[in-house]
Amino acid sequence: MAGCTLCPRRCGVDRRVKTGFCGMGAMPRVARAALHFWEEPCISGARGSGAVFFSGCTLRCAYCQNYPISHEGQGQDISVRRLADIFKELEGQGAHNINLVTGTPFVPAVLDALALYRPGIPIVWNTSGYETLETLRLLDGAVDIYLPDLKHVSPRLSKLCAGAPDYFETASAAIREMCRQTGQPVFDAEGMMQKGVIVRHLILPGCTGDSIRVLDFIAENLPRGIPVSLMRQYTPEPWCRIPGLDRRITDAEYARVFARFEALGLNGFTQEKEAADSAYTPEFDRTGV
Ligand code: SF4
Structure with a gap:
């Protein structure tokens, strides 16, 4: 892994x-591998999504809910063989898919593990959207479903939150490449996604104007029919010191963004307030690792 350039x-x-920005060494590091029930319904289904939470992150947003793994790197180093066995075990537990969460620093290991054991269920790439086209092309054919975030348009906001003023330019190009790879979404008879892209957007407090720019970009630039997941569960975390991000979003803020979602004719997923209030962060206690 000489000269890592896996991410932007x-x-x-x-x-x-030596470690770079993500803080990760050469071995895959995983904090949890278990059935997960809090993704979109077409991903979690009744039996759960087989989520593999990788440690480290290439974006590291200040408001991240998974801080212990994304910023502090908690987790356990494992071999490629063990990663392949985890895929097999999750499939055996009935998972609808294998959901690889923030796996970008470990793309070569993921591909090697899939060469050892390719599950008979879809492979999901769950990402901040901050990806290079070169790395995404390595995943072409290996990944069935992309779950990218599209977080901010404003370079100022992306710089403030993640030290990445190029976030939107990079993530928007990455999402176009994801759509090119998978084409229009495909669902099975039970409504479970088999192939495609779901673009996720988390509304931040005080940032509804930026959320609207995100939705406008999606409507104007991505293929019609790409589902959008509009999320309202922003939760202020004690480690986030950014002024204004110390509260939940208000009903009025959500209503403003949701009105644009509807006016643009987007479809996909929106959250009930109750679901947002019970937003769930799993224990990163090395379960299943
Ligand atoms: S994955 Fe990205 S952040 Fe991590 S070392 Fe490689 S280039 Fe740096």
Whole structure:
């Protein structure tokens, strides 16, 4: 792994001897591998999504709910063989899919593990959207479903939240590539997604104007029929020091963004307030690792 350039940070470090921005070494590190029931209904279904939560993150938003793994790197280093066995175990537990959460620093290991064991269920790439086209092309054919976030349009906001003023430019190009790879969404007879892209957007407090720019971009630039998941569960975390992000969104803020979602004729998923109030962050206690 000499000169890692797997993500847009392009640190260029040899991760066998040094870590880059993501804080990860050469081995895959996983914090939890278990059935997960809190994705969109066509991903979680009745039996759950087989979520593999990788440690480290290439974006590291200040408001991240998964701080212990994304910022602090908690988790356990495992071999490629063990990763392949985890895929098999989750499939055996009845998972509808294998859901690889923030796996970008470990793309070569993921591909090697899939070469050892390719499950008979869809492979989901669950990402911040901050991806290079080169790395996405490595995943072409290996990934069936992409679940990218599209977080912010404003370079100022992306710089403030994640030190990545190029976030929108990068993520928007990445999502177009994801749509190119998978085409229109495909669902099975039970309504479970088999192939496609779901674009997720989390509304931030005080940032509804930026949310509307995100929705406008989707409507104007992505193929019609790509589902959009509009999320209202933003939760202020004690580690987030950004002024204004210390509260939940209001009903009025949600209503404003939702009105645009409807006016643009977008379809996909929206959250009831009750669901947002019970937003669920799993224990990163190495379950299933
Ligand atoms: S994956 Fe990690 S080390 Fe590699 S370029 Fe991205 S942040 Fe840097």
